[in-house]
Amino acid sequence: MSLLGRDLAIDLGAAGTRIYAKGRGIVLDEPSAVLRDRETGKVVGYGTEAVNDVDGADGETYWPISDGLPQDGELARRMIRHFLRKVHRHPFPRPRLVMAVPDEFTPIERVALRDAGFEAEARGILLVKHAIAAALGAGLPVRDGAGHMVVDIGRDAARVAVLSCGSVVAAATVRGGGNAVTRAVARLAEDEHGLLADEREAESAKLRATREPTGNVLIRGRDAGTGEQRAVALPAARVREAAVQPVEHIVRAAEYTMERCPPELTADLGERGMVLVGGGALLPGLRRRLQEGLSMPVRRAERPSDSVALGLGRCVEDLGLIAKLRRR
Template identity: 50%
Template sequence: MNPLRILGRDVAIDLGAASTQIYVKGKGIVLNEPSVVTRSLATGKVVAVGADPAPKGDILTVRPVSGGVPYDGDLTRHMLRHFLKKAHGHPFARPRMVIALPSDPTGIIGVTLRNMAYDLEARRVYLVHHGVAAAMGAGLPVKDASGNMVIDIGCDTTRIAVVSFGALVTARTIPVGGSDVTRALVAHIRRDHGLVITEAAAEEAKRGIGTAWKPLRRQAEVPAVDPYTGERRTVAISAELVYRATKTPVERIARAALDMVEGLSSDLALDIGDRGVVLTGGGSLLRGLTRRLRQELGIPVQRAERPVETVALGLGRCVDNLRRIPGELVTRL
């Protein structure tokens, strides 16, 4: 009997606020679903997880993860157990797990992720810093002496990291992400038009016509509701409005990146100035963002080839070669 059927293939988990991705050794990324759990308001029971269709009726859909950290441990475990069963197809699998570790100066997050993984029947847990995984997934030479900077723009946070000599040099997380732009659009429509639009509608418009660079004269019609009469309406969101909504988030990301560079040694700072920055994460997909940040930072900026999957791919490299990955890259628990 193949022991992999009993123990389960090694897996990597990129636990994000917007989505969770699971990489299985020898197979690649086999699952990419929204990090959401839907509960019945009547019974409190979970009725849908991830991309599964939710039933009609009084339900509440929540995101139990923020910034790569479970803020609702019970719901996160329920969600991951559901995802792992899908990924493995075997209810009794006990795989080794590699998990992305956000910035964790206190060590509490690492302990939380470790305990959660063991609750999910992991037989061993490996934590790889999120910034290191992103750099590896982007194909950067993380083992070289040169400095490599990665900016991962997620749903609710942006993580900035510098990697050199196969190890994390410095990292910072700021509470800015793609959802800030979406919420700004919702607030603008409410303030200037007196209408309510959903974040989902604003997100769709942002992806369709949005830009972080000089906008064209484009707009998108989105459904809206008059909160006082309940009348259904439509309202236009312009590319110019999206551009204005990106101003504060982009400036905060650029300021944090510049502050980090200023704190580096002169050699590493010169490396970053020469090699530039690689953008990853779903938030990096906004049109014109690389050009806008290039202007703000004054150094080269490019987007990873597969920005949404970059961290999962980096973790997957660890999963595929656990015995060959240098010890400084991995924390074994």
């Protein structure tokens, strides 16, 4: 490894951060979380350790990334620097970074993302549009002239984009993403059982329901009437049914995006359909709901949670690819 550090790709997600090292693949996959001491405010943990201690009496967990951008610049910078040092095992790694920028970004957002990378001690920053990275990671031929649709369902947003000739033709964002699904599960527990479940408990129930096709899922919370702690068993099928209700917002965003495309690309999409990436793509029943709502083929990427990191990784392995995409 050179003294200046190996070239890296970093996928900054609201839920998790993944780092791809040139020649090695994905070498880090941890929650985008920072743990601070409740009394002093001092940072005492990052990533997995921050989430594992989320219920600790002395710590409070923060999530400094939203929609692929730093929302708390100081915490985001410190978290990125911690992850880079963890990958390199060196106090001053100084790598070149390839990062994803939102498809519809502002100059201020672009500067904020670059600043976060440079302040985390990177020596160079190359930016790739999020949808392009997701499509590359999903194995789509993004440089051909046909139309391709990618839907990335993350923790705080669902992003819809149509690509052609290596560029983003049209894009839309649905706020909520996986969080909207989590809130739907919490509403189910409250409406049917009078149970007030926090976000973490609803998220856990949602994930367990995706792994358990039959049976019940236990969810804990406070009784809305008495305030006492209790648990109820929800049928896994009902949890999944509640969880896919926000899909209608994604359907409308996809329709809006297609309306902004030339007719020839819309025809391509009717034949090729869309590809789902992101952690939310793993939710059972989601693909079928989207297929029914849009009357088009829908498939899930082979590694949906890793698609953006893998696409950025392709750019790390061949930095010339970024220039080729920019010329299209």
